[in-house]
Amino acid sequence: MKKKIPRSDCPISYALDFMGDKWSLLIIRDLVFEDKKFYKEFLRSKEGIATNILSDRLKKLEAAGIVTSKIFAELKHQKEYALTRKGLDLIPVLVDMSIWSAKYDDGLAVDSAFVEKVTRDREQVIKNIEKRLA
Amino acid sequence: MKKKIPRSDCPISYALDFMGDKWSLLIIRDLVFEDKKFYKEFLRSKEGIATNILSDRLKKLEAAGIVTSKIFAELKHQKEYALTRKGLDLIPVLVDMSIWSAKYDDGLAVDSAFVEKVTRDREQVIKNIEKRLA
Numbered sequence A, B: 001m002k003k004k005i006p007r008s009d010c011p012i013s014y015a016l017d018f019m020g021d022k023w024s025l026l027i028i029r030d031l032v033f034e035d036k037k038f039y040k041e042f043l044r045s046k047e048g049i050a051t052n053i054l055s056d057r058l059k060k061l062e063a064a065g066i067v068t069s070k071i072f073a074e075l076k077h078q079k080e081y082a083l084t085r086k087g088l089d090l091i092p093v094l095v096d097m098s099i100w101s102a103k104y105d106d107g108l109a110v111d112s113a114f115v116e117k118v119t120r121d122r123e124q125v126i127k128n129i130e131k132r133l134a
Helices: A011-019 A022-033 A039-043 A051-063 A091-104 A112-133 B011-019 B022-033 B039-043 B051-063 B091-104 B112-133
Strands: A067-072 A078-083 B067-072 B078-083
Touching: A011 A022, A011 B022, A011 B091, A022 A039, A022 A051, A022 A067, A022 A078, A022 A091, A022 A112, A022 B011, A039 A051, A039 A078, A051 A067, A091 A112, A091 B011, A091 B091, B011 B022, B022 B039, B022 B051, B022 B067, B022 B078, B022 B091, B022 B112, B039 B051, B039 B078, B051 B067, B091 B112
Parallel strands: none
Antiparallel strands: A067 A078, B067 B078
16 A cells, blocks of 8 residues: 555554555465565466565565565575564464455365365464474 | 456455455454444544545445445434454454564554463454354
8 A cells, every 4th residue: 555554553453564465465475375485486476466566565574574585696696585483473364364265265276175174273284384484 | 455456266365355455454353343333433443544445445345245234223324334254254364463463563452361362262262252243
């Protein structure tokens, strides 16, 4: 959103300052579920993010301490992005969004085994995702 | 967001079509945590939503089946809004956002007893919120 929205002391409003932008959360999704790490990989996502928006959101996510980057010397000195602890702690939100969507649109690419696993043991699913990313 | 973003079959992208707008989720927050039901009540929220944005988002949330409304005859025929089952199923996402924010900004209005309860038994907290809204 272009306009700066006045902050309140509401925790949901605080979370939305970082997440209340579709593109930011899609980048986080790519990091969590798609094993993407590089600018060019994010650019190839099926929602078709524009280059200027992608650069802007990566900068904002880094400034917010959700994402961190380091230069990957082996690959033409590209920046390699990863989630910080603060970013990893957003995994529960993403998992819940997926489950919600799977319930209300069965045309989506949600693995039914994934839904079942979350229903059975959500905490374990979250731990497994974190382990994979570590 | 003004621009219509091309849909993908990703469940997180689907969820963001409804939630990836700060104002929509703040209206849902008002319904869930602030016991607000009327246009004028939403308008008074501390983030300062504009009248045209509020009208637009209420319409969109209703069209998406997340919110429903009925005429409240006793109160000058105002529309009384409530969450549908689809809307109630967003409570877990809101709870997770609150917990995330409480962890990363202790200046926010998050009841520490709430955080503790969620840590101990998240499912029960969600059930209790639903019961209160029923």
